[in-house]
Amino acid sequence: MSLIEKYSTYIFGIDLGTSNSAIAVYQKGRAEILKVDDGRDTLPSVVSILDAETILVGKQARSRMLVDPNNTVSSIKREIGKIGEDGKLWRKEFPNRPDKSYSATDISAFILTKLLMGAQQSSMDILQGTPRYAVICIPANFDDNQKNATIDAAKMAGLEVVSLIEEPVAAAIAYALEKDRDQTILIYDLGGGTFDVSILRVDSTGEGLASFKILGKEGVQKLGGDDFDLEIMKIAAAKFQESSKIDIFDLKKDQGGGVNAKVLREAQQKLKDKAEVAKRELSQSQKALIDIPSLLKDGEGKVHNLEIEIDRSEFNEAIRPLLLQSKEAVESAITAARLTIEDISRIILVGGSTRVPLVREMLTEMFGKEPYSDIDPDTVVAAGAASFAATLTVPDDPDVKPQLDSSLVIDNLVTLNLGIEVKDRHFNLIIAKGQEIPADAPLCMSKEYSTQRDNQTEIRITVYQSSDTKEFIYEEGVICIGEFLIAKIPPKPKGEEKITITFELDQQNLLKVKAESSSGVGGALEIKRS
Amino acid sequence: MNTDTDLSTEHQDLPTNQDGATQAATESANNVVQTSSAEAIDNPPEIPDSNDPSKLNADETDEQVTGSLSGNSHNSDFIKNEEFKSQEVVSIPSPIHLDLTNLTEENKQLRSEVTSLRSEVTSLNERLAKLEESAKFKFDSLVKDAIQKDDEVWNEDNEECQKYIAQAKLWHSKTERLCTFVLTAISDCVSRFDQCGDLMQAINQENATLYNSLLDRYKSLELSKKMLERLREPLDLLKKSTLPTEQLLRLQEQDLVDLLRSQTDESEAKKILAKKVKETGDIRYKAVREWRDLAEKLQKQWLNFIEKKLLPALDGINEGKRYARHLASDLSPSYPSPNYQDKISNWLRTYKDLEDILLDALKNLDVTPMMVELGQLVDYNLHEPIGIEPDPTQPHESVKEIIRNGYEYKLPDQEQSLILRSAQIIVVKNK
Numbered sequence: 001m002s003l004i005e006k007y008s009t010y011i012f013g014i015d016l017g018t019s020n021s022a023i024a025v026y027q028k029g030r031a032e033i034l035k036v037d038d039g040r041d042t043l044p045s046v047v048s049i050l051d052a053e054t055i056l057v058g059k060q061a062r063s064r065m066l067v068d069p070n071n072t073v074s075s076i077k078r079e080i081g082k083i084g085e086d087g088k089l090w091r092k093e094f095p096n097r098p099d100k101s102y103s104a105t106d107i108s109a110f111i112l113t114k115l116l117m118g119a120q121q122s123s124m125d126i127l128q129g130t131p132r133y134a135v136i137c138i139p140a141n142f143d144d145n146q147k148n149a150t151i152d153a154a155k156m157a158g159l160e161v162v163s164l165i166e167e168p169v170a171a172a173i174a175y176a177l178e179k180d181r182d183q184t185i186l187i188y189d190l191g192g193g194t195f196d197v198s199i200l201r202v203d204s205t206g207e208g209l210a211s212f213k214i215l216g217k218e219g220v221q222k223l224g225g226d227d228f229d230l231e232i233m234k235i236a237a238a239k240f241q242e243s244s245k246i247d248i249f250d251l252k253k254d255q256g257g258g259v260n261a262k263v264l265r266e267a268q269q270k271l272k273d274k275a276e277v278a279k280r281e282l283s284q285s286q287k288a289l290i291d292i293p294s295l296l297k298d299g300e301g302k303v304h305n306l307e308i309e310i311d312r313s314e315f316n317e318a319i320r321p322l323l324l325q326s327k328e329a330v331e332s333a334i335t336a337a338r339l340t341i342e343d344i345s346r347i348i349l350v351g352g353s354t355r356v357p358l359v360r361e362m363l364t365e366m367f368g369k370e371p372y373s374d375i376d377p378d379t380v381v382a383a384g385a386a387s388f389a390a391t392l393t394v395p396d397d398p399d400v401k402p403q404l405d406s407s408l409v410i411d412n413l414v415t416l417n418l419g420i421e422v423k424d425r426h427f428n429l430i431i432a433k434g435q436e437i438p439a440d441a442p443l444c445m446s447k448e449y450s451t452q453r454d455n456q457t458e459i460r461i462t463v464y465q466s467s468d469t470k471e472f473i474y475e476e477g478v479i480c481i482g483e484f485l486i487a488k489i490p491p492k493p494k495g496e497e498k499i500t501i502t503f504e505l506d507q508q509n510l511l512k513v514k515a516e517s518s519s520g521v522g523g524a525l526e527i528k529r530s
Numbered sequence: 531m532n533t534d535t536d537l538s539t540e541h542q543d544l545p546t547n548q549d550g551a552t553q554a555a556t557e558s559a560n561n562v563v564q565t566s567s568a569e570a571i572d573n574p575p576e577i578p579d580s581n582d583p584s585k586l587n588a589d590e591t592d593e594q595v596t597g598s599l600s601g602n603s604h605n606s607d608f609i610k611n612e613e614f615k616s617q618e619v620v621s622i623p624s625p626i627h628l629d630l631t632n633l634t635e636e637n638k639q640l641r642s643e644v645t646s647l648r649s650e651v652t653s654l655n656e657r658l659a660k661l662e663e664s665a666k667f668k669f670d671s672l673v674k675d676a677i678q679k680d681d682e683v684w685n686e687d688n689e690e691c692q693k694y695i696a697q698a699k700l701w702h703s704k705t706e707r708l709c710t711f712v713l714t715a716i717s718d719c720v721s722r723f724d725q726c727g728d729l730m731q732a733i734n735q736e737n738a739t740l741y742n743s744l745l746d747r748y749k750s751l752e753l754s755k756k757m758l759e760r761l762r763e764p765l766d767l768l769k770k771s772t773l774p775t776e777q778l779l780r781l782q783e784q785d786l787v788d789l790l791r792s793q794t795d796e797s798e799a800k801k802i803l804a805k806k807v808k809e810t811g812d813i814r815y816k817a818v819r820e821w822r823d824l825a826e827k828l829q830k831q832w833l834n835f836i837e838k839k840l841l842p843a844l845d846g847i848n849e850g851k852r853y854a855r856h857l858a859s860d861l862s863p864s865y866p867s868p869n870y871q872d873k874i875s876n877w878l879r880t881y882k883d884l885e886d887i888l889l890d891a892l893k894n895l896d897v898t899p900m901m902v903e904l905g906q907l908v909d910y911n912l913h914e915p916i917g918i919e920p921d922p923t924q925p926h927e928s929v930k931e932i933i934r935n936g937y938e939y940k941l942p943d944q945e946q947s948l949i950l951r952s953a954q955i956i957v958v959k960n961k
Contacts, residue, residue: 029812030819038949050910060910067908067915067927067957095961125690262917266933269916269954277838291757293750293846297853301860303746305753 008129009399011162011392013170013385014115015137016150018077019192019224021045021111022382023119026390026403027126031174031383033376034126036118041379043118047110048072049094057114071096073107075193080104081142081149083479089149105149109156116157133400134159135389137381140166140198140217143416143465144481144511162392168198169212169410170384171350174375176204176212177387177404183345184215186333188363188371190326190353193224197330199337199344213411213436216337218329223322225353231318232275232282232310233268236290239308246298259298267296271306278310283355286312316358323362330366347371352378412437412507416465420501423452427464427473430503442506449499455491459499460484461515463525484525486515661794669799673786676803680781683811687818688778694821695776700942701828702773708832708895709769712840715891716758719884723755726880729873737866744877747857750850751880757843764839768831774824779814781807836897836937837951844888845934851881892937900936902953904929912936914952918959931956 013024013031020042024031037043037058048061049071056064065072071094079090081104093101116131136150147164154161165173168187175185182203189196196219204210237248248268251261274290281288292306334341347363354360354377364370375383390403414437419429430445437443451459462473462483470478489497498518505511516522730748734741789806793799858874865871892898900912908915908927919930936953 028815029808030815048910056910063910063914063952067918067959262919265917269933274842291753291842291846293753293757293843294849294853303750303850303853305746305750307753 006129007132008127009397009401010127010131010403011133011135011389011394011400012119012131012159013137013382013387013389014112014134014154015167015170015379015382015385016077016108016111016153017042017045017191017381018075018194019045020378021115022379023115024379024382024386025123025126026386031386031390032123032126033379033382034119035122036115039122043111043115044074045076045111046072046074047076047107049096051096055110057110058118068096070094076104076107076111077139080108080153081146083145103149105153105156108150108153112153112157112159116159130158132158132160133162133389133394133397135163135165135385135392136161137167137170137385138164139219140168140196140214141219141416141467142166143479145479147510160394162389162394165385165388165410166198166214166412167350167381168196168200168217169214170381170388171348172200172202172212172384173210173388173408174380174384175346175348175372176202176210177406178374180205181346184339184343185346185348186330186344186367187348187350188326188330188354188359189350190359191224191351192226192353193222195220195223195326195329197326197333199333199339209407209409211409211411215339216333216335218333218336220325220329223325225351225356227322228279228315228319228353228356229272229275231322232278232315233271235310235314235318236271236275236278236306236308240295240304240306244298244304246296246304248296259296263296263298270295274306279315279356282310282312282315283357312357316361319356319358323358326359327362327366330363341367348375348380349373349377350380410507414443414505416467417469418463418465418503418505418511421462421464421473422449425473427466427470427475427478429469430501431505433467437505437507442504442512444502444504446500446502449501450495451489451492451497451499452494454494456494456497457487457489457491459486459489459515459517461486461501461513461523461525463511463513481511482513482525484513484515484523486517486521486523488521489517490519492519669790669793669796672796672799672803673783673790676786676807677781677783680807680810683807684778684780684814687811687814691776691778691818691821694818694825697825698773698821698828701825701832702771704895705768705771705828705832708835709765711891711894712761713765715887716761718887719758720755722880722883722887723751726751726877729877733873733877737864737870740861740864740866740870740874743861743864747850747854750846751884754843754846754850754884757846761839761843764835768835771828771831774820778817779810781810833939833950836892836895840888840892841937841951844885847881847884847888848935851885854878854881896940897937897950898939898947900938900949900953902929902932902936902955904931908955908957912949912952913955913957915957916954917956919956920960921958922960924958924960926958926960928958929955930958 010025010027013026015022015024021036022033022042023036024033026032033041035041040059043058044062046058046061046065048056048064048068050056050064061072062074065074073092082090084090090104091101092107119131120127134154136154138147138150142150150164151161167189171187171189172185175181182205184199184201187196187198187200189198196217198217199215201213201215202210234249241247246259246264248264248271251264270292271290274292278288278290288310290306290308290310294303295306297303334344344367347367347369349359349371354371360371360373387404388408391406391408392400393402394400414431414433414435417427417429417433418431419427422428428447428449430447431443435443460483463481464473464478465481466475466478468477472478473480486499499522500516502514502516503511504514513525514522515524726748730741730744733744786803786806789802790799793802858871858878861874862871865874889899902913905924905928907925908929913929913936916933921930924930932953932955934954937950938947939950940947
């Protein structure tokens with residue numbers, strides 16, 4: 001007798017984040033964040049190959065980063081589906097598994113698997129079966145390769161992706177479903193290491209119908225809340241240096257009569273733990289105390305304590321330059337959306353780092369209104385994805401029933417320029433970035449081309465994308481996303497055979513390319529697997 | 531609602547007709563009523579209105595009668611069987627047998643109208659009875675189904691809620707214990723700090739060099755004392771947390787009956803009930819969530835207090851003790867007399883005494899230091915590496931040094947300890 005696996009009839013909402021991931025399900029009138037990784041709401045997106053049998057994922061893997069960085073990977077989302085400078089997809093060989101190499105899709109699949117296992121362990125009574133369907137969040141600027149790689153990672157983890165959803169849209173859904181809204185909103189997403197801003201039009205006033213439309217987006221790579229802790233450490237270290245003459249950040253110099261690097265590293269760690277606590281305290285009150293009795297013992301046997309007070313104003317000054325970068329990105333996004341500050345009705349905060357008061361003060365000053373703070377910025381994206389998932393059905397599975405009695409319509413904009421290579425390696429644009437994809441049908445654009453040579457019987461169609469307008473395909477930022485061959489074209493004089501190329505782009509920003517020649521031969525390419 | 535009252539009220543509201551012919555008709559009609567009343571004596575409950583002269587007022591139009599009946603129909607559609615019986619008052623009097631020879635043409639006409647009205651009443655009553663019978667039966671069972679469904683979900687929710695209530699109560703009582711034991715420990719520690727302070731005064735008077743050698747250590751202890759004393763205020767706040775009430779919303783049969791009172795369509799009624807059951811379940815589950823969130827909040831608060839507030843003070847004392855390991859021998863050349871060693875030992879014992887007081891308080895809260903052995907392989911679940919060092923004498927990825935103690939806690943009826951804080955270690959790295 002074989003056992004038949006029982007599948008959960010829920011569609012899960014998954015935030016597969018750069019630093020942390022979360023999973024949620026809509027149940028009994030609300031999106032529930034499922035506990036993962038020892039009862040936490042989020043799982044660090046870190047994977048470490050311990051040995052031939054064991055792979056650590058989450059907090060344990062993050063702990064191992066210091067000990068064994070060669071066998072540990074973090075921020076894999078930056079690599080997924082991305083073609084490197086060498087023209088190849090990211091792959092890594094781990095010394096602890098010399099016999100094989102792993103793609104970013106494989107690594108992401110490990111994270112998803114751990115996320116699902118954690119959710120099952122903590123919430124079996126809710127799920128009532130193995131998770132099978134999911135809506136996965138992706139950044140607003142993911143291209144087709146990145147989307148497909150994400151879908152493949154989910155497949156490897158045993159999940160069928162019912163839909164992908166852009167992170168800001170997920171956050172907007174979590175916000176809009178709380179009450180009836182008809183607004184233009186700005187999603188300010190300050191994560192651990194990246195910053196993204198998106199402007200959306202939301203309308204949830206219709207009976208059982210809500211619509212979402214992205215109007216503009218912008219981002220800053222390598223700007224995140226991790227830098228805030230470092231700023232607090234720097235302030236504390238400077239104050240400590242005033243009294244002790246020891247610079248705990250300078251591991252090279254022999255200080256204080258023989259304070260060695262090991263002692264300083266330990267002191268740094270003690271300070272790091274305290275800086276995290278102080279950052280939270282500074283979000284609640286105007287000052288934070290950093291007390292560390294016996295911080296370090298110098299070479300002369302003198303014991304040094306750290307006993308300082310940090311004002312919020314000091315902290316604000318330290319992080320202001322970082323936040324100004326985000327302010328510029330916000331302004332660019334508003335301009336790109338052809339809007340003004342006054343058009344923005346609400347600012348929604350995403351990411352734990354937005355708890356820092358200066359973020360809120362800066363946005364309040366900028367917009368003349370306080371950001372909305374009724375939703376948990378750490379889990380809002382997963383919660384929004386779960387709410388979106390709760391409105392969906394799975395065509396072949398009648399057991400999956402919508403949990404939410406409303407329809408969500410997501411209008412979208414094309415995020416990248418899409419085109420093909422033509423004569424002299426020119427990039428010929430077919431679908432331009434910023435065009436609107438209708439909610440009920442794919443965006444279809446066709447262009448006619450002709451043969452370059454007499455008696456040409458084959459044509460290679462190579463599809464490219466770029467975030468900016470480019471003239472040639474060899475320019476930086478132009479990426480090849482697929483190609484196909486049209487053969488058996490009847491020999492004719494140059495320019496006589498006409499080829500119509502059609503690009504069809506759907507709501508998920510996934511692309512189908514079709515070519516048809518005047519003599520009836522053609523080909524197709526589907527850069528879409530959802 | 532009583533139909534009897536309804537009808538009479540309506541009749542009282544009717545305008546009074548002064549026309550003689552009508553009056554005559556009224557009289558005749560009264561006779562009719564009396565006759566029918568007499569004939570119906572065998573079954574009195576069916577004709578409760580027989581003495582009301584306005585009952586068959588000639589001015590009573592079709593519309594008014596119909597209106598009155600539809601009102602009854604409307605209001606009693608979904609009233610349960612028992613209630614319905616008491617309403618069966620719109621009945622048709624027995625067939626009329628009158629001598630019509632002396633009646634005038636006008637009277638005949640009126641009689642004909644009365645007969646026509648009666649026939650209409652009969653037909654309406656039949657329709658009403660059918661409608662009420664079918665609607666009453668179906669909706670009654672629908673309501674029962676809805677109640678049963680809600681009961682099932684209520685039981686599930688209640689079971690889940692009881693689990694959270696138990697957890698919240700557990701953490702509430704643990705918080706009370708935390709306040710009691712830690713406040714006592716702080717007082718004990720402060721006394722011990724003060725003893726050390728007295729000793730410092732004495733040493734200062736006897737030997738300034740020794741005093742100065744101990745001063746930086748003493749300042750560390752003073753800082754730990756301050757850190758502990760600052761905990762009194764948050765502990766007082768923790769003590770004040772209270773628990774909410776334990777009631778879970780349950781669907782009431784009468785609410786559903788009221789909800790369907792104006793409803794005639796079965797599929798619509800089903801939809802309304804399903805929506806109500808879902809809404810009630812969602813509202814009820816909010817209370818379940820509140821308990822769950824409270825349990826989580828109390829647990830987090832308890833863990834956070836120990837990890838982020840109490841343990842850092844203890845870490846400072848541990849660290850001071852570690853740094854003072856060779857202090858006694860380092861200072862011995864400065865002793866003013868050989869027996870001074872006792873005084874210094876007493877001073878140094880401050881670390882151990884403070885540590886014991888705090889560890890004892892933690893033990894009473896089922897919190898114990900994590901056992902980590904040097905040389906054991908790193909367990910990434912329990913240990914947090916903060917540094918690496920080569921050591922060919924030790925296995926790769928083993929514990930080289932413990933920098934900060936880890937702590938575990940136990941819950942009642944659970945064998946396995948849970949991690950309160952991982953141990954920070956230096957790891958051997960030989961590859």
